[in-house]
Amino acid sequence: MVGLARVSTDEQDLQLQLDALAQAGCIRVFEEKVSTRNLDRPGLAAALNYLRPGDTLVVWKLDRLGRSVKDLLIIADDLHEAGIGIRILTGRLAGGYAPTGEGKFFFTMMAAFAELERDIIRDRTIAGVQAARARGKRLGRPPAMDDEMVAQARHMLTAPNATVSSVAKLLRVSRATLYRYVPELSPTAHNAITE
Incomplete structure (x- = not known):
């Protein structure tokens, strides 16, 4: 098992993911501090280069692997073609998925649900901001000068x-x-x- 730990910014901490990946028995963990919106993902590239048929890529949560269904499916398809499995440690989609038949189908469904969950969270956030503004609440950074x-x-x-x-x-x-x-x-x- 080979781990991939990712956070979006340098200010965020990888330690929670690193601990979980070590506890899961990963023999090697690749790290990256980069948004999945960024196409250049050196940690993922290094992990994919390191993995061999029969290995399993382990991530703390599905969104640590990719942000959109399209990205996740491309990564999953590449892993499937290479004979590499995926294991997700936490979240509603936790589990191990082999690069064969039902595992590939289930991964596609999980990726769709993960994207749906992000969209729901985004919609709730937007609704909350709109409701706060409607109540007259000022959002964002306070003015520098009154x-x-x-x-x-x-x-x-x-x-x-x-x-x-x-x-x-x-x-x-x-x-x-x-x-x-x-x-x-x-x-x-x-x-x-x-x-």
């Missing part, structure tokens, strides 16, 4: 020798943020304030 800070910046800039840089530093924002919230300061606005 109305009071903008007024304060305009007042500070009336002082003799005040510069955009010094005011930005005092307000703990960047010059770009100050220009965005006080557009009349923009160099293209021909403001008299100098840097």
Whole structure:
């Protein structure tokens, strides 16, 4: 058994998957920190190159192998042609699937269900965001400057020798943020304030 552990970003941790793959008895584990949307997947490529007929590719969960039914089917078909099985350790689709008859059919069905589950989660998230917006809730990153800070910046800039840089530093924002919230300061606005 050969493992594949994958997370989408460098900030995410592989340890949970690595522990599960080791406990499952994987003799070798390939790692990658890359989104499945990325076509360049060095960990998967290395694992596929390492596997031999009769081996089994082990993943913690089906979505660690691929994101869409199409991707999963291509990977499954390649494994099937090479005589390699698949084992999924967790999730509703946990189990081992041989590269023959019913195993291939069942894998196709599992991949479709996994994609359906992702679509349902995405739809729920979108519905939740829309409901929150309808209630007037502001979503996303908080604004860098509120109305009071903008007024304060305009007042500070009336002082003799005040510069955009010094005011930005005092307000703990960047010059770009100050220009965005006080557009009349923009160099293209021909403001008299100098840097």
